Structures are given as structure tokens and as C-alpha cells.
Amino acid sequence: xxxxxxxxxPLAAILGLVIVLALLQASGxxxxxxxxxxxxxxxxxxxxxxxxxxxxxxxxxGHIGFMAxxxxxxxxxxxxxxxxxxxxxxxxxxxxxxxxxxHLGPFPLGFxxxxxxxxxxxxxxxxxxGLVLMRLSGHFVAVATLGFLVIVRVILFNADxxxxxxxxxxxxxxxxxxxxxxxxxxxxxxxxxxxxxSPFGRAMLAQREDRWAAQSIxxxxxxxxxxxxVVSAFFTAVAGSxxxxxxxxxxxxxxxxxxxxxxITMLVVGGMGSVSGSVIGTVLVVGLAEALRRIEDAxxxxxxxxxxxxxxxxxxxxxxxxxxxxxxxIALDRLFVKGGEPSS
Amino acid sequence: xxxxxxxxxxIASLLLAACGGAATTAAPSGPIKIGGGFAxxxxxxxxxxxxxxxxxxxxxEINAAGGVLxxxxxxxxxxxxxxxxxxxxxxxxxxxxxxxxxxxxxxxTDSVLASGPTIQAAGLPFITAGATSPKLPTQVGDKMFLACxxxxxxxxxxxxxxxxxxxxxxxxLWDKGxxxxxxxxxxxxxxxxxxxxxxxxxxxxxxxxTDFSAQIAKVKALPQQPDFYFISAMPYNVxxxxxxxxDAGLTGPIIGGDGYDTPDLVSVAGSAAENVFFTTHALMxxxxxxxxxxxxxxxxxxxxxxxxxxAFAALGYDTMYLIVDAIKRAGSTxxxxxxxxxxxxxxxPGITGSITFSPEAHVPQKGVTVIAIKDGxxxxxxxxxxxxxxxx
Numbered sequence: 001x002x003x004x005x006x007x008x009x010p011l012a013a014i015l016g017l018v019i020v021l022a023l024l025q026a027s028g029x030x031x032x033x034x035x036x037x038x039x040x041x042x043x044x045x046x047x048x049x050x051x052x053x054x055x056x057x058x059x060x061x062g063h064i065g066f067m068a069x070x071x072x073x074x075x076x077x078x079x080x081x082x083x084x085x086x087x088x089x090x091x092x093x094x095x096x097x098x099x100x101x102x103h104l105g106p107f108p109l110g111f112x113x114x115x116x117x118x119x120x121x122x123x124x125x126x127x128x129x130g131l132v133l134m135r136l137s138g139h140f141v142a143v144a145t146l147g148f149l150v151i152v153r154v155i156l157f158n159a160d161x162x163x164x165x166x167x168x169x170x171x172x173x174x175x176x177x178x179x180x181x182x183x184x185x186x187x188x189x190x191x192x193x194x195x196x197x198s199p200f201g202r203a204m205l206a207q208r209e210d211r212w213a214a215q216s217i218x219x220x221x222x223x224x225x226x227x228x229x230v231v232s233a234f235f236t237a238v239a240g241s242x243x244x245x246x247x248x249x250x251x252x253x254x255x256x257x258x259x260x261x262x263x264i265t266m267l268v269v270g271g272m273g274s275v276s277g278s279v280i281g282t283v284l285v286v287g288l289a290e291a292l293r294r295i296e297d298a299x300x301x302x303x304x305x306x307x308x309x310x311x312x313x314x315x316x317x318x319x320x321x322x323x324x325x326x327x328x329x330i331a332l333d334r335l336f337v338k339g340g341e342p343s344s
Numbered sequence: 345x346x347x348x349x350x351x352x353x354x355i356a357s358l359l360l361a362a363c364g365g366a367a368t369t370a371a372p373s374g375p376i377k378i379g380g381g382f383a384x385x386x387x388x389x390x391x392x393x394x395x396x397x398x399x400x401x402x403x404x405e406i407n408a409a410g411g412v413l414x415x416x417x418x419x420x421x422x423x424x425x426x427x428x429x430x431x432x433x434x435x436x437x438x439x440x441x442x443x444x445x446x447x448x449x450x451x452x453t454d455s456v457l458a459s460g461p462t463i464q465a466a467g468l469p470f471i472t473a474g475a476t477s478p479k480l481p482t483q484v485g486d487k488m489f490l491a492c493x494x495x496x497x498x499x500x501x502x503x504x505x506x507x508x509x510x511x512x513x514x515x516x517l518w519d520k521g522x523x524x525x526x527x528x529x530x531x532x533x534x535x536x537x538x539x540x541x542x543x544x545x546x547x548x549x550x551x552x553x554t555d556f557s558a559q560i561a562k563v564k565a566l567p568q569q570p571d572f573y574f575i576s577a578m579p580y581n582v583x584x585x586x587x588x589x590x591d592a593g594l595t596g597p598i599i600g601g602d603g604y605d606t607p608d609l610v611s612v613a614g615s616a617a618e619n620v621f622f623t624t625h626a627l628m629x630x631x632x633x634x635x636x637x638x639x640x641x642x643x644x645x646x647x648x649x650x651x652x653x654x655a656f657a658a659l660g661y662d663t664m665y666l667i668v669d670a671i672k673r674a675g676s677t678x679x680x681x682x683x684x685x686x687x688x689x690x691x692x693p694g695i696t697g698s699i700t701f702s703p704e705a706h707v708p709q710k711g712v713t714v715i716a717i718k719d720g721x722x723x724x725x726x727x728x729x730x731x732x733x734x735x736x
Contacts, residue, residue, distance in 0.1 A: 030439070030440055031437055031441060034432065034433050034436050038429050154550075157521060157550075158520075165520065165526065166520055166525075167523040168453055168454050168457050168523055170457050171483065174461075243429075246432070248461060249457035249461075250458075251523065252521075253551075290433075293422075293430070297420075297421070297422055297423075303384070303385040306385065306425070
């Protein structure tokens with residue numbers, strides 16, 4: 001009986017989300033759909049960053065590099081042949097013939113495959129990078145991951161046979177819709193939450209709190225850190241793929257400090273280490289940024305929204321350093337368990 | 345338990361509040377709405393703010409003169425913050441919430457590509473004020489127009505001007521971090537080699553570079569200095585790169601594109617900016633310019649308290665007049681009719697030059713202004729039309 005009730009909370013939340021998405025889809029309002037797509041993409045980014053930085057305490061400034069690789073990787077794969085010949089004439093023969101633009105009935109199977117292939121490749125990159133970088137701690141790892149971000153950017157600029165270099169990569173098919181984004185977001189939410197409660201997650205938190213104490217009772221530092229880093233890179237690449245097929249044109253400059261700090265803001269506002277915090281932080285920052293932008297249009301004080309967001313961020317750092325939720329979680333699965341009368 | 349419920353209520357009410365803002369309806373007899381997308385904050389703002397100011401100035405004049413079709417005109421401006429997700433969103437805002445009849449704005453290719461497809465899909469005409477990539481109409485679609493010349497045109501003028509006045513060998517340096525500078529240098533090379541010129545050396549740098557000594561060392565190592573240097577740079581780099589070339593003793597003519605059209609060039613490079621020439625849309629000079637430019641500069645100064653920062657102010661001004669002119673000739677606010685009227689624009693006398701469109705050509709063949717820097721001032725070098733333009 002408790003099992004059913006435990007499942008009731010999350011199921012009710014998912015049902016609520018599906019109803020909201022279905023209403024949005026039916027309304028045909030592209031602006032609100034776009035807002036929810038952005039929200040979902042940022043949610044995936046924040047949850048992934050939380051997994052690697054929040055849980056393990058290994059602060060990464062380089063995650064947007066994984067996003068960039070995911071975006072370019074999947075976009076190169078899904079680009080239809082005609083566009084490929086026109087925009088990427090110098091692709092190596094092996095890649096030039098690949099076009100993941102096929103459908104299974106109405107379902108764009110190629111997009112799913114391209115996203116997965118790109119994300120797996122990015123996860124492999126993360127494994128190689130992580131083997132070196134996850135040995136570092138504190139400021140050193142932040143600087144080293146920042147270096148990774150810069151390296152990715154330089155590679156994207158110079159690998160112009162694959163990326164068109166500094167020129168805008170355009171004509172990507174707009175596959176991303178509400179359902180794609182939120183299906184992925186739910187998967188990420190589920191996986192991250194499961195990892196937090198698993199032995200691996202406990203090990204991540206333990207070595208974050210006190211590395212020496214954790215090691216003294218036999219908890220290795222490297223495996224949980226590496227796992228978090230690789231899984232997190234995988235999902236960040238997924239977010240990159242969703243972003244690429246939503247915006248449909250982008251250049252390497254898009255994936256740099258600006259996006260990095262927006263994602264970090266959402267993570268810190270919500271609380272590093274809390275999955276629910278990531279959700280709340282993302283909803284608050286994305287919602288607030290959009291609301292302030294609308295006020296900006298009315299008051300003509302352009303730039304004000306960014307100043308206000310920055311001030312809020314500073315206030316949170318000063319007065320509530322652990323973020324809104326800290327490491328606590330909102331337990332949806334207890335929503336229908338403790339409270340109210342049991343209705344046999 | 346209460347805490348959880350409270351959190352849920354807060355989230356639900358936030359969502360409701362957010363949705364409440366959606367309701368906007370367009371009054372058919374109110375002002376004619378035109379969307380203005382500009383990156384008013386962020387790295388592109390030194391070009392977009394003047395462009396937006398120019399457009400607002402034109403709007404004020406148009407409305408003071410009675411508007412168009414007996415209605416006032418409203419320019420709905422949204423700041424894209426030079427963020428691509430925000431840029432994509434404001435395109436949707438123009439189409440759905442503001443229900444504009446046409447869109448103008450932006451001075452860079454990335455922003456136009458991020459917003460263009462939505463505007464194209466809605467069937468609205470879109471004139472960019474200053475994004476100079478001649479590929480835009482083929483990339484975005486048949487509703488896309490440029491108010492400025494394409495990079496292939498200004499690069500051809502740069503190549504021909506250098507070839508005729510200075511000689512057959514050139515040095516080519518470009519910023520490889522930006523599409524505009526990459527395209528510009530490519531078109532320059534195409535036209536210059538076609539003329540029979542040779543490039544003594546080709547080199548590039550990163551867009552965030554501040555030190556150009558590595559590139560300069562390679563130039564100095566050349567057995568013979570080229571007749572001129574073509575440097576394709578962004579506004580924030582032109583000052584330092586020119587100054588460092590001069591400090592290293594390289595005194596030959598430097599030629600560039602409209603990225604040089606910024607007050608920073610003279611204020612950063614100082615006397616080093618002598619013997620620098622660049623192609624741009626118009627000379628913003630209150631004494632040496634044309635009648636239209638003089639009037640524009642005076643009006644701009646009264647409105648904003650200072651001279652126009654660069655030619656993008658004039659482009660924003662022209663773009664606004666261009667779209668209103670098309671609405672007038674279309675005689676309606678129907679988007680298809682406006683688009684057709686834009687395509688029928690013949691020799692529209694803009695202050696940045698005469699503008700002509702056709703169903704085939706959505707990039708105007710405008711004259712290019714070559715500016716020469718003399719005694720720390722922008723002076724008119726030449727008004728040119730290229731003899732031959734490289735394919736986009």
C-alpha cells in the first residue's frame with residue numbers, strides 16, 4: 001500500500017506536467033512553447049551540473065564545452081544530405097554519407113540516435129578528461145575545466161571542415177519540441193535522483209564532505225567522481241543536441257562564458273546538492289529573467305533585468321550561501337503518505 | 345506537510361502569474377506595429393544601440409508627419425541581449441504577442457539566423473539593418489532583406505581600391521573567431537587575386553586577442569613589404585591592431601571593412617590611425633557629408649545629445665523609412681503586400697545610398713563609401729561601386 005502511495009506523488013507531478021504540456025501543445029502558442037522548451041533544456045543542464053559539481057564538490061566551469069560538442073556532434077549527424085553537401089563540403093567521406101534524418105512513422109528516430117551517438121562520444125571525451133582532471137580539487141579543478149572550455153572553443157573554431165569554423169552552423173532541422181525536451185528532462189531527473197540515493201551517490205557526498213574521513217573508511221574518491229563527471233557530460237551533451245535542434249543556427253561563440261554562468265547561477269540559487277533545488281532554481285531564474293525582460297520592454301530600461309538578476313545572485317551568496325534549498329529535497333513520494341487520513 | 349503544500353502553491357501561482365501576462369490583443373485600427381529586434385546589451389551593443397536610435401528617430405519623424413495610411417506607426421523594441429535563445433524567443437514574441445506586420449533590426453548574422461526562420465514561417469517581411477552576409481536571403485528565405493550592402497560588395501571595393509591606388513601585393517589578416525571577418529577576408533582574397541594581385545602572406549588571430557606581435561613578427565620577416573595591408577577586424581580590435589602595426593614600424597596603407605567604423609579607432613590608435621582606409625555605408629560627417637546626412641546628424645544630435653556613433657545609426661534610420669515607404673506603396677498592412685512592395689523598391693534615396701530591390705535580389709547594390717583617416721578625422725576617400733562582385 002505504501003508503495004502505491006509513494007508512487008502517487010511523483011506520478012501526480014508527471015501527470016500534471018503532461019497536462020500542462022498537452023495544453024501548451026494544443027494552444028499552438030509558439031512563444032510559451034519556446035519558453036517551456038528553454039526551461040526544460042536549462043533544467044537538464046542544471047541537473048547535470050549538479051550531479052558532477054553539487055554532489056561531488058568538484059566544481060566544473062567546463063560543462064558548456066560538453067554541450068557544444070553535443071550540439072555540433074548531433075547537428076552534423078542529422079543534417080540532411082543536400083544541406084551537408086552545400087554547407088559542409090569538406091567532411092571526411094565516412095561522415096559525408098551519414099544522415100540521421102530518417103523517421104519511424106512520424107517518429108524522428110534519426111534525431112534520437114544522433115543525440116545518443118553524440119552523447120556517448122562526449123561521455124568518452126569526458127572519461128578521458130575526467131581521468132586527469134578528477135584528481136584535482138577545489139580551485140584547481142575549476143581552472144582546469146575552464147581550460148577545457150577554452151580548448152573546445154578553439155577546436156570548434158579551427159575544425160572548420162566539421163563545424164564551419166567561426167561561421168554560423170545553420171539549417172539544422174528543428175526536431176526539438178516540448179515532448180522531446182521534457183521526456184529527456186524527466187529521464188535526467190529520475191537518473192540523477194536515483195544516483196543520489198544509490199551507494200555511488202552516498203560515496204559522492206561522503207568524499208565531498210570530508211575526503212580523508214571517507215577514504216579512511218574505505219570509500220574511494222576517484223570512481224564516484226568519475227562516474228558523476230561522465231554521466232553528467234552525457235546529459236549535458238543531450239541538452240546540447242536539444243538546443244541545437246531548437247535554435248537551428250549557432251556558432252562556437254554561443255557556447256561560452258555567458259551560458260556557463262547562467263547555468264551556474266541557476267544551480268547556486270537552487271542549492272548545490274539538491275535535485276529539487278535544481279528544479280526550483282531553474283524555474284525561478286528562467287521565469288524571473290523572462291518576467292524582468294517583459295518589464296524592461298515596458299519601462300525601456302534595457303539591461304535592468306541582468307543587473308537585478310546579478311544583485312539577487314549576490315544576495316543569495318551573501319545571506320543564503322547554500323542556496324534556497326541547500327541539500328534538502330522536496331519529497332514528492334511522501335506527499336500522499338504521511339499527511340491526511342489513510343483511505344484504506 | 346504544510347511546507348510542501350506551500351511550495352506547490354507558490355509554484356502554481358507563479359505559473360498562473362506567468363500565464364496571465366500572455367493576454368494581448370491587437371486593435372486593428374490602432375497604430376501599425378513593426379517589430380524592432382536589437383541586441384541593446386551585450387557584445388554587439390556598440391552597433392545595435394545606434395541602429396535602434398536611428399530607427400526611433402526615423403519613427404518620430406514619420407509619426408510627426410502623420411504616420412502612414414492615416415495611422416501612426418509603433419516600433420515594438422525587444423532587447424535580445426545578444427543571447428541566441430532570447431533572440432529566438434523575441435522572434436516568437438513579435439509574431440504572436442505583438443502581432444507586428446514586419447520586423448527590422450540586428451546588425452549581425454548570428455542574430456538574424458536565430459530569429460529569421462520564425463519570422464519567415466509567419467510570412468512577415470524582415471529587413472536587417474546591418475547584418476552584411478549576402479547569404480542571408482538564401483539561408484532564411486524569400487521574406488528576408490538587407491538594408492545594407494553585402495560583404496562581397498564592400499570587400500570587392502576594398503580590393504579594387506587597394507589594387508588601383510597602392511599595388512599588386514597585399515598582406516591579409518583576419519579575425520577567425522567571427523563570421524563577418526572571415527567572410528570579408530574570403531571575398532577580398534577572391535576579388536584581389538582575380539584582379540591579378542598576389543597575397544604576400546595570409547594570417548589570422550583569435551577574436552579575443554589583444555597582442556598581435558606574433559602576426560607582426562611574421563610580416564616583418566617578409567623579404568619585401570607588401571603594397572598595403574588588408575586587415576579584417578571587429579570594432580573592438582581595430583584600435584589595438586592598427587596601433588601595434590604602426591608601433592612596429594609598419595607604416596604602409598591599412599585597408600579594412602565597416603568594422604572600422606567606430607570612434608574607438610581614432611581614440612585608441614591616435615596618430616597611428618593615419619593612412620588607414622576602410623569601406624563603410626556612409627560618412628557620418630556634419631560638414632563633408634551629403635544633404636541627407638547633414639540633416640540626419642543634426643536631428644540625431646538634437647534627439648540624443650551627441651553625434652551618431654557610426655554608420656549603423658544611419659542604417660537603422662534608413663531601414664525604418666524603407667519599411668514605412670513599402671507599407672505606403674502597398675496601401676495596406678498585409679504582410680504579403682508589404683513584401684511585394686519591398687521587392688518593387690526602386691532607387692529609394694536612403695541617406696546611406698540608393699536602395700533597389702527585386703524579387704531576385706534581396707541584397708541592395710549600394711554604393712560603398714571609402715573613408716580615409718586624416719589628422720585624426722574620418723574624411724571621404726571615395727564613393728565607389730565595385731566593377732565586379734564575388735559570388736556570395
